[in-house]
Amino acid sequence: MLRKVISRRIIAEREEELPLSTMGELIKIAEENKGIISLGPGEPDFNTPKHIINFACKKLREGYTHYSSPAGRHGLREAIAKKLRKNNKIDVSPDQVIVTAGSTEAILLALMCTTDPGEGVLLPDPGFLAYRPTVETLSGMPLCVPHYEDAGFQFEVEEARKAILPEKTNVLIINSPSNPTGVVYKKKTLEKIADFACEYDLLIISDEAYERLVYGGEKHVSIGSLNGMENRVLTLHTFSKTYAMPGFRVGYAAGPECLINAMKKLHLYTTVCAPTISQEAALAALKGPQGCVSKMVKEYDRRRKLITERLNDIPGISCIEPRGAFYAFPNISSFGMKSFDFTMWLLKNARVATTPGTEFGKLGEGYVRCSFATSYEKINTAMDRVEKATKVLNKRKKKTR
Ligand SMILES: Cc1ncc(COP(=O)(O)O)c(C=O)c1O
Missing domain, CATH: 3.40.640.10 (Type I PLP-dependent aspartate aminotransferase-like (Major domain))
Structure with a gap:
């Protein structure tokens, strides 16, 4: 007997109503495109001690x-x-x-x-x-x-x-x-x-x-x-x-x-x-010894200083100093783009992956999350790219004034 495929709805409303996270999609794009620098990760880039x-x-x-x-x-x-x-x-x-x-x-x-x-x-x-x-x-x-x-x-x-x-x-x-x-x-x-x-x-x-x-x-x-x-x-x-x-x-x-x-x-x-x-x-x-933790914290701190300084040096972007975790949460609202659109724009034009602030709630609109759980050198290059790419957006802003 040929068994028929299931036709009833098997996914509960509870699940269907959950909003889709864009994170998975962004991580996939970042992974599939070798040239992209990802500031997306929510996990340490260090190996376990x-x-x-x-x-x-x-x-x-x-x-x-x-x-x-x-x-x-x-x-x-x-x-x-x-x-x-x-x-x-x-x-x-x-x-x-x-x-x-x-x-x-x-x-x-x-x-x-x-x-x-x-x-x-x-x-x-x-x-x-x-x-x-x-x-x-x-x-x-x-x-x-x-x-x-x-x-x-x-x-x-x-x-x-x-x-x-x-x-x-x-x-x-x-x-x-x-x-x-x-x-x-x-x-x-x-x-x-x-x-x-x-x-x-x-x-x-x-x-x-x-x-x-x-x-x-x-x-x-x-x-x-x-x-x-x-x-x-x-x-x-x-x-x-x-x-x-x-x-x-x-x-x-x-x-x-x-x-x-x-x-x-x-x-x-x-x-x-x-x-x-x-x-x-x-x-x-x-x-065990706790020196490994201090070492990682010291390196995160070095990157934190770099990313905060570099972000604040880019016209149109401002970022309050993160004092904990490994995330910077810059305000990008001056560009007049939705967080998600800005993230996609950066991915295409700067080849840098960030996370739209709206992933974290409505009030994340106007922000993107940049993880500094990635190497100092990569962060520096990512910031060079963002700085260069956003020049176009700043020029556009001037024209429309
Ligand atoms: C604020 C916060 N809580 C909890 C977690 C969950 O971490 P885990 O399940 O790996 O302990 C995360 C992970 O990103 C987090 O950012």
Whole structure:
């Protein structure tokens, strides 16, 4: 019998309604065209430090190829709790930690455990591109907190007050250092956010993926370390950025035990556990020498200075100084083009790939994200090309005046 092909609709509305990301398309174009310099990557260009790789290889040979408990391996959770106490001033026990497949999975588990259909989640705009679709997939209601360049892209409590639906909102997501703006929230800003969360009785999900990537004397402060916040904050960290190991897929969440327990319960039905071998690699990262991190941060800093200076020297472009993560978020609105069109124009005319600001929310219109997780030399050449190509746009501007 000839079996007929399936004709019913198999894709759920929930998925169909998700906006298409242009990132995949842009990365593909950049990869397929050898001459293009990509300032697109959201991952370190460094290789994972050798001692981490060697340890992981050894453990693989020793047979660490089985599931771990959904919470994560006890030794790793102990090391994480110790690190949180020492570096982040967050006092948690290993039972208040869950190891996840990257912090992306921690975001998903946390939102699944806290957000019922129709409930509001406050999130930054512009902000990391996974927040909004994750809330939408869960039939929650994304409530965007605008972050304006005029305010240095800092969180403004007044904006959150305008965005909140007090009766329907349980969760506030913050992200510092920020992807895509590179901004680090000041301690006094965090204090205000903490007061706001108490006023509206909100849980804070604090995504600190770039906690170690701060520059120019900037200090990263975990909001979970502030007075009285220990039970109100779920802190998310990852090994992807600090130790250049995004492909290992390992991150963690720490916070109130009831929420961590709920996440552990759900973990069994999502991925069961973070890859066991990656958990071993993460342990090596935490316990091993930290010089590799300082070395990478020093190099990111050198590139950060270069890209900020070069962008600000280009007529028509202005860029506030990123103090964290590895992104510059220049304002290109003077060219009178939509972010997406400008990105495509740059790709064609300068052979430089950037990410349209609108990938990160409506307020990303007028901006592009330039990653400096690429070599100093490539950044310099990319800036030469952008400078040369945009001369045409500046000339056009003069003519139309
Ligand atoms: C702000 C932020 N949070 C979380 C993640 C997810 O990282 P991972 O899932 O690799 O831990 C990223 C990755 O780009 C990010 O930029």
